[in-house]
């Protein structure tokens with residue numbers, strides 16, 4: 001048996017402004033920093049002690065992990081990072097306001113872009129101010145793997161090799177693993193863990209900075225489908241807020 005803790009970053013500045021973010025490297029808001037501290041407190045109170053942390057390459061996830069681990073007295077644990085845990089690349093929607101996009105394109109198209117499993121938004125041009133083309137952190141990424149847009153199915157495909165090659169070996173070694181990532185990269189991981197089908201995954205939303213704990217069997221399947229949020233009441237309310245973004 002092993003323990004996996006999933007932590008979405010705290011509120012970012014663009015979450016607060018209601019903008020599609022994706023791969024744009026936006027920082028936490030003051031509220032997001034506070035949420036991350038609270039997440040760390042929840043870990044400490046529950047006696048959940050991560051032995052290793054995996055993060056994306058984006059500041060909001062990295063800082064959330066740092067703040068939460070410091071609060072929990074676990075700031076010294078080893079860290080591994082990968083682009084494969086990045087938020088879903090939101091294509092040409094990156095930098096756009098969610099409510100305006102919904103008003104302009106209608107509810108149905110908005111939900112297809114936001115929550116359908118296999119329809120990506122239009123691609124983002126390399127010369128857009130919101131493109132990550134040429135960002136040094138992706139310099140070693142083969143050009144064919146560098147996304148210009150992604151649907152959730154694309155995220156599942158690029159996230160799973162990291163799950164199998166980097167996270168599972170830590171779990172297999174008996175480590176409690178913290179994964180600090182994003183709404184949609186964690187939706188991709190939860191889809192895999194809980195065996196959620198391509199339609200039902202549209203209804204799954206992940207709240208910011210509330211640790212979600214999965215106890216895993218020896219074959220890395222969850223002992224309890226859906227895991228357990230360390231603050232279930234707060235999670236319920238925050239899930240509703242994520243669902244209603246853009247309204």
Ligand SMILES: O=C(O)[C@H](O)COP(=O)(O)O
Pocket residue numbers: 019020021022023087090114182183184242245
């Ligand atoms: O990239 C973003 O805008 C958010 O982090 C996730 O947004 P979503 O909940 O609208 O997919």
